[in-house]
Amino acid sequence: MFSSLRIRNYRLFAGGQMVSNTGTWMQRIAQDWLVLTLTGSSAAVGITTALQFLPMLLLGLYGGVIADRLPKRRLLLVTQSAMGLTGLALAGLTLSGHVQVWHVYLMALLLGLATVVDNPARQAFVAEMVGPRDLRNAVSLNSANFQSARLIGPAVAGVLISAVGSGWAFLANGLSFLAPIAALLLMRRDDLHEVEPTPRGKGQLRDGLRHVAGRPELLWPIVLVGFIGTFGFNFPIWLTAFVDEVFHGDAGTYGLLNTLMAAGSLAGALLAARRGTSRLRLLVGAALLFGLLEITAAAAPVFWLFALLLVPIGMFGMTINVTANSTVQLAADPAMRGRVMSLYMMVFMGGTPLGAPLVGWITDAYGARTGFLAGGLISAGAALAVGLMLARIGGLRLKVDLRRGRPRVAFVERAPRKKQKQLAAMV
Structure with missing residues (x-):
């Protein structure tokens, strides 16, 4: 389950990411709650989420080209520093009492711009740290790392917001980026499985798209995670709406729901780390169950049942993420891995600017239950369609x-x- 941790460079990377991911989850909770406090609108939370992921939709493929052209460790030092500065800027505005909703929108957009390059570079850098043999295990442990932070971050953020306000959560996130920066600086370059950077040339973006289009094992997992990322993963919108409108809770309740989902996600990531292989049928089956569980949770009549259902939703959601991610990375040509992963992240995260405002509008207009139901129906339908297509092609x-x-x-x-x-x- 933890075989990748025997590699020193990956241990440093995992430790730095654990600290940074905890800060990131603190900021996510604080950001969503701050926007809801300033505006009282689920649609405004959706706009914030959309602005954070809009750059990925518009520029994601170019981020992959950059990741393939430049040394990834050096590139990550720049992007991680930029992401830390956005947290510190938002902390200064909030703690000084001058924050307005457009400030949050702007910082979300700037964070999204840094993510355009950071995501494909970070995804492809995992293979350079551990090599192909341990790649699937390392991808799973990265997800477990992220979800472990998701267990800690929301809980700490809920306490901080209730006790002293959102600004301190933003400050903690900004400072947390010192850990991954230090880890990158301490790595031994000789131990890396570095891929030779792709020389600058014409048509590199088109080459990456043709590579994916000609490989069903790349194309259809990306299509599936695109639908689920766009319509099925809008939890900031749904959970804030359920807490505020249905169960009449507070920031602590919102943090608790995120923690329960993270517990399921962590279990899903650790189970994935134990698997030697991942089959596409596992991806499709997990996506179908994920959609059906969202449909069930949308109709949950009481708080405790809704909260408990978030655990398996998190587990199957993480199974989708890990299985698709590792399948795509292993199937891609190493020289094109940055471009392939940028396309993967573009449809997975970049679809949010399209889905989040729509889902936010449905949630505001027809209620939290209808919004959650719509996401579940689309996710289950996409799983069935992609499963039938893979069966036919195969x-x-x-x-x-x-x-x-x-x-x-x-x-x-x-x-x-x-x-x-x-x-x-x-x-």
């Missing part, structure tokens, strides 16, 4: 055996061609 058919004593439902091959056999093995 030359698979559904076989149902209901003989007494051995009921069985499975996909079986139908005399596939060579390329279909390769995809069928992954499914």
Whole structure:
């Protein structure tokens, strides 16, 4: 489960990211609650989320080109520093009492611009630290790291917001970036599996898109996470609305719900770290169950049932993320990994500017339950559609055996061609 941690560079990276991720989750909770306090609108929370991810939608592919062209460790030193400065700026505005909602919007946008380059560089840098053999385990542990911070960050943020206000959470996040910067500086360059940077040239973005379009094992996982990232992962909107309108809670209640979801996500990440391989059927099945659980939670009549359902929602959501991420990274050509991962992150995170305002409007107009229900229906529908498409391309058919004593439902091959056999093995 923890095999990647035997590598010194990755241990440094994981420790720095744990500190930084905790600060990031503190800021996310504080930011959502501050916007809701300033405006009283779920749609405003959606706009903040949209602005943070809008640069990824518009510029994400160019971030991947930059990540492939430049040494990734040096690039991460720049992006992590820039992200820390946005937290410190928001802390100064809030603690001085001058913060307005447009300040939050601006900082969210600037953070998004830094993320355009940081995300593909950081995703591809994992392979350079651990090599292909430990890549799947390292991706899973990165997710476990992120979700462990999600357990701590919201709880600490809830206490800070209730006791002294949002500004201190922003300050903690800004200072937390000192940890990953120090980790990057302390790494041994000779131990890295560095990929030679791609020389500047024409058509590199198109080359990356053609690489994905010609590989179903890359294309369809990206399509699926695009739908789920756009419509199924709008939890800041839904949870603030449920806390405020349905269960009439406060910032502490909001932090508790995020912590419960993080507990499920952490379990999902650790289970993924134990798996030796990940199949595409696992990705599709997890996405289907994720959508069905969101539909169930939307109708939960009491707080405790809604809160408990967030645990498996977090677990299956993380299973989707880890399985898709590791599948795409391992299937991509190393020289194009930055561009492929930028496309992956663009559709996963960059779809939020399209989905968040729409979901926020539905939530404001028709209520929190309807907004959550819509996200679940779209996620489940996308899982079914992508699953059927992968089965068709892979030359698979559904076989149902209901003989007494051995009921069985499975996909079986139908005399596939060579390329279909390769995809069928992954499914």
